[in-house]
Amino acid sequence: MSRLRFGISLSLDGYVAGPEQSIEQPLGIGGEALHEWVFPLEAWRKPHGLRGGEVNESTPVMERSLANVGATIMGRNMFGGGPGPWNTEQPWIGWWKDNPPFHHPVFVLTHHRREPLPLKGGTTFHFVTGGIEDALDRAREAANGKDVWLSGGAETANEYLRAGLVDEMQLHLVPLLLGGGARLFEGVGTDMAGLRPVRTVATAKVTHLEFARR
């Protein structure tokens, strides 16, 4: 059974991006620091085409993230290019340039229709206007038996959590404060929808909390 999986880095005060997100600063003020634990990892660098890197206690966590993923879902804000109808004269192709690190179909939630965007290395962005369940159905079909990765950002993650559609969740808790920004779990309510702790991995830089439903 194809599972919807999700992982996100958050601050001690519960933010997954800092305040004042913009094209220049897509993770908001201070938000980059949430990801400092991941960039040095060989397990992260290799799929991004980079050599070398560290192997540490976070390695198996990252490997679990990346294993067996056949499709990705993300929100319009995470794909980028600003709000509103798509610019057809200078089309935005995502933050990742012409060879994105996904190498599988990516479904972007949007209110504005757009033709699929095939790029190098097997990544095609599909733009879904039918809502989160439609995106999940299409991603599951495209994943062809593999899992679907929910990439974020916060608003999209919160929509899937609120709908009880997440099967596995990794929270990477980073010991810093952002003081504002985009909050995970905002509006999700109290229902964990069957997600229970299955594993916690603590390192000096980050504590990984892993949840799954049976």
Add this chain to the structure above:
Amino acid sequence: MSRLRFGISLSLDGYVAGPEQSIEQPLGIGGEALHEWVFPLEAWRKPHGLRGGEVNESTPVMERSLANVGATIMGRNMFGGGPGPWNTEQPWIGWWKDNPPFHHPVFVLTHHRREPLPLKGGTTFHFVTGGIEDALDRAREAANGKDVWLSGGAETANEYLRAGLVDEMQLHLVPLLLGGGARLFEGVGTDMAGLRPVRTVATAKVTHLEFARR
């Protein structure tokens, strides 16, 4: 050197008490569940005059909380009795009845003057109207070389965190959502005031994140 230490249980969505706190429900809706990890512990039951209990991975964490404390600070809301001037006809003596589990001086932050309230077992409540630094000075003096424990609630903890006065902090992260209530770190900003991770203890019920400044 006497240190200001602080420990609190919080939900995945960052709340230390649920919504709609009241005299009937001092921890708000669902807030009791934040403390389910602690009540079965022998290390918690013994100082509360109860026999038996569990010894598990949370035991040393709780023992570290309780060791070497000479005075406690808490907010008016945590002491209870409702807001505004103290009722002099039927004086509120706290949630803990006539033999509270502190056994040392307790300093209650309030805007309303009140004479000290000595109770059984060595606990005397002192009511401090001079603000958080005055309360800390008085608690340090009363602790007589031992540490001062900051008991909460959220608002009081946030005031001390914002002022950079906390020397050690234990966060007990409980895998549940409260969906609303009193939030730790609200208004604290981005400054950890030198608090760095020193230890993380993960159990099936709770993840203990311990911080200290050098």
